[in-house]
Amino acid sequence: MKPRYLTKSRFKLALDCPTKLFYTRKPEYENQSETDTFLQALAQGGFQVEELARMQYPEGIAILGDDYNYALVAKRTNELLMRENVVIFEPAFLVRGLFIRVDILVKKGNDIQLIEVKAKSIRSQEHTSFIKNEKLTGGWDAYLYDIAFQKYVMQLAYPEWQIRASLQLVDKDAICTVNGLNQCFKIVANSEQRTGIEKKKGITLADIGEPILCKIPVDAEMDLIHQKNPLSPDQSFEEMVHYYRDHYATDSKIFTEIGKHCGGCEFSSDTTDANSKSGFHECWQEQTQLSLDEINRPKVWEVWDFRKSSKLAEEGKYFMHELTEADVGVQAEVGRMSRTERRWVQIEKQIANDPTPLVTTDDLRDELSSWKFPLNFIDFETTAVAIPFTAGRRPYEQLAFQFSHHIVYEDGRVEHHRQYLNIAIGAFPNFDFVRALKASLEVNDGSIFRYHNHENTIVNVIYNQLKVSEEKDKEELMAFIKSISHNTGSNADSWIGERDMIDLYQVVLKYYYNPAMGGSNSIKAVLPAVLNSSAYLREKYSQPLKKINVNSLNFEAGYIFLKYENGQAISPYKLLPPIFDGWDKDSLDDAVTEIEGISDGGAALTAYGKLQFEEVSEEERVAIRDGLLRYCELDTLAMVMIYECFRELCEL
Numbered sequence: 001m002k003p004r005y006l007t008k009s010r011f012k013l014a015l016d017c018p019t020k021l022f023y024t025r026k027p028e029y030e031n032q033s034e035t036d037t038f039l040q041a042l043a044q045g046g047f048q049v050e051e052l053a054r055m056q057y058p059e060g061i062a063i064l065g066d067d068y069n070y071a072l073v074a075k076r077t078n079e080l081l082m083r084e085n086v087v088i089f090e091p092a093f094l095v096r097g098l099f100i101r102v103d104i105l106v107k108k109g110n111d112i113q114l115i116e117v118k119a120k121s122i123r124s125q126e127h128t129s130f131i132k133n134e135k136l137t138g139g140w141d142a143y144l145y146d147i148a149f150q151k152y153v154m155q156l157a158y159p160e161w162q163i164r165a166s167l168q169l170v171d172k173d174a175i176c177t178v179n180g181l182n183q184c185f186k187i188v189a190n191s192e193q194r195t196g197i198e199k200k201k202g203i204t205l206a207d208i209g210e211p212i213l214c215k216i217p218v219d220a221e222m223d224l225i226h227q228k229n230p231l232s233p234d235q236s237f238e239e240m241v242h243y244y245r246d247h248y249a250t251d252s253k254i255f256t257e258i259g260k261h262c263g264g265c266e267f268s269s270d271t272t273d274a275n276s277k278s279g280f281h282e283c284w285q286e287q288t289q290l291s292l293d294e295i296n297r298p299k300v301w302e303v304w305d306f307r308k309s310s311k312l313a314e315e316g317k318y319f320m321h322e323l324t325e326a327d328v329g330v331q332a333e334v335g336r337m338s339r340t341e342r343r344w345v346q347i348e349k350q351i352a353n354d355p356t357p358l359v360t361t362d363d364l365r366d367e368l369s370s371w372k373f374p375l376n377f378i379d380f381e382t383t384a385v386a387i388p389f390t391a392g393r394r395p396y397e398q399l400a401f402q403f404s405h406h407i408v409y410e411d412g413r414v415e416h417h418r419q420y421l422n423i424a425i426g427a428f429p430n431f432d433f434v435r436a437l438k439a440s441l442e443v444n445d446g447s448i449f450r451y452h453n454h455e456n457t458i459v460n461v462i463y464n465q466l467k468v469s470e471e472k473d474k475e476e477l478m479a480f481i482k483s484i485s486h487n488t489g490s491n492a493d494s495w496i497g498e499r500d501m502i503d504l505y506q507v508v509l510k511y512y513y514n515p516a517m518g519g520s521n522s523i524k525a526v527l528p529a530v531l532n533s534s535a536y537l538r539e540k541y542s543q544p545l546k547k548i549n550v551n552s553l554n555f556e557a558g559y560i561f562l563k564y565e566n567g568q569a570i571s572p573y574k575l576l577p578p579i580f581d582g583w584d585k586d587s588l589d590d591a592v593t594e595i596e597g598i599s600d601g602g603a604a605l606t607a608y609g610k611l612q613f614e615e616v617s618e619e620e621r622v623a624i625r626d627g628l629l630r631y632c633e634l635d636t637l638a639m640v641m642i643y644e645c646f647r648e649l650c651e652l
Contacts, residue, residue, distance in 0.1 A: 012149075051185045063077055168213055177210045304521065305343070379455070400430050408640055417440060447499070507646070541572075
């Protein structure tokens with residue numbers, strides 16, 4: 001039998017839920033998080049930061065090879081560690097059933113630096129400690145325990161070492177001083193490095209400008225974890241490690257009491273699939289003796305924005321049908337559905353399996369009647385990368401690279417009026433973005449709509465960027481921003497614009513609940529719900545564009561937005577054509593971007609990042625550009641569809 005080692009990633013998984021050790025790396029238990037495009041985008045950014053950190057050690061030697069051939073990479077590491085002084089990237093340690101790979105190790109005799117690189121950001125000028133009252137603070141527990149595990153294993157292998165530990169983090173107080181820094185670290189599929197990053201040929205430390213990473217010592221945090229184990233004080237850190245190791249080695253399941261933490265289990269899957277198993281359902285069956293149907297009943301933590309769900313779950317109330325109005329604290333509000341009423345409506349309808357929407361029609365009608373035609377619907381696509389694309393920008397500073405703008409006229413005509421997409425390599429897009437937005441929205445003086453807080457937050461960011469810029473028209477642009485928004489709490493200036501964007505998300509919260517949305521009010525949840533419940537939308541959008549009163553800047557006249565499967569509407573996002581639709585195999589093999597489609601925000605920001613690399617061919621750039629434009633257009637059309645459903649409900 002192949003040895004089963006407790007690795008760093010498995011240790012972190014066990015910290016989240018020890019039972020998951022039994023399910024991980026087994027093909028029959030599919031890990032749902034491995035297909036999350038947003039998580040993939042974050043991982044790619046993390047690998048870029050790791051390669052940037054390595055630049056500080058030009059003499060460093062990378063341990064290459066198969067990640068799963070533990071003995072081989074550990075042997076290569078041991079050979080290098082025989083040197084008195086050495087810097088190693090990804091050194092491997094295999095000892096007593098434990099296996100780790102360290103991001104960066106600096107050895108000078110027995111003086112060792114253990115450096116863990118993370119794309120997480122910190123303000124170096126403000127940081128003092130991650131400890132307060134002998135507890136770890138600020139949500140850094142997982143990162144610090146990760147390092148503590150590494151240090152423990154290294155000390156087992158080399159007891160004579162004096163190990164100092166540090167976190168290498170992105171410094172939000174730093175400013176990038178060179179153009180194209182991000183593009184120096186290209187994400188590729190065939191890199192020799194485990195990170196999947198290919199550095200720009202010939203790049204040196206002098207080429208990357210002033211540091212945007214900072215090194216934070218964490219020796220005090222390591223001592224606290226190793227001596228007091230604050231996450232599990234009833235056992236020592238060593239006992240915890242051995243407990244996880246021994247159970248994983250023998251493939252023995254650890255008992256973890258069910259509760260709200262199960263809600264995000266990545267090992268929960270469709271129980272009707274004969275070829276897969278659901279770890280979530282196995283745990284619940286073992287502890288409750290309930291049937292699969294009973295386990296699948298709506299849970300208390302699925303209630304929208306229900307902060308009492310953790311406490312109630314601890315008391316043994318797991319399911320919605322066990323809740324009372326007193327548990328929810330239902331209180332009415334005049335002129336809208338209150339937040340507590342909304343929660344109770346969700347509970348009642350899901351328990352009764354009632355699919356009919358609840359609409360406070362009179363209040364919704366009053367809301368719609370207050371809007372001024374023509375109605376303007378806008379959506380932004382933005383990114384905030386760890387390593388800036390251009391000089392003068394801070395890590396994770398927001399970049400607004402795309403918007404879409406739909407107009408709905410009083411006679412019902414829908415116009416995709418204008419769009420903007422800046423994919424120029426090495427360009428800071430924000431100021432041109434807001435100029436284009438200004439030109440687009442100033443064609444009329446009608447109401448403007450966004451969905452949730454993002455658009456308002458972004459224009460606040462751009463306002464502050466303009467404030468310290470030398471743009472000739474900055475006062476004009478800042479005045480425009482103030483006219484369509486309100487200041488956020490983080491903005492020193494205060495305003496509420498005369499055309500302050502109306503949040504369609506808040507309109508949904510106040511006046512509309514559809515059980516098909518469950519506990520989510522995101523546009524991706526609301527859209528299919530209204531498409532399935534609205535006869536008007538089903539009739540209209542089942543026809544080609546050329547037959548309905550809608551124009552498009554990106555879809556052909558024969559395109560149909562709404563199709564059905566088993567009587568249910570397929571989300572239009574799922575119907576978006578693949579990026580490289582129609583390409584032959586040779587052309588696909590030559591493509592370097594590896595993007596199949598853009599149907600969510602994670603894929604959109606990944607696509608924008610890929611387009612910052614010069615190696616992307618013009619043909620690819622056009623294909624990705626078109627995919628971004630289609631996706632963003634659908635975002636604003638989705639808002640239009642929600643509005644049209646509301647208009648139908650109010651019989652306007």
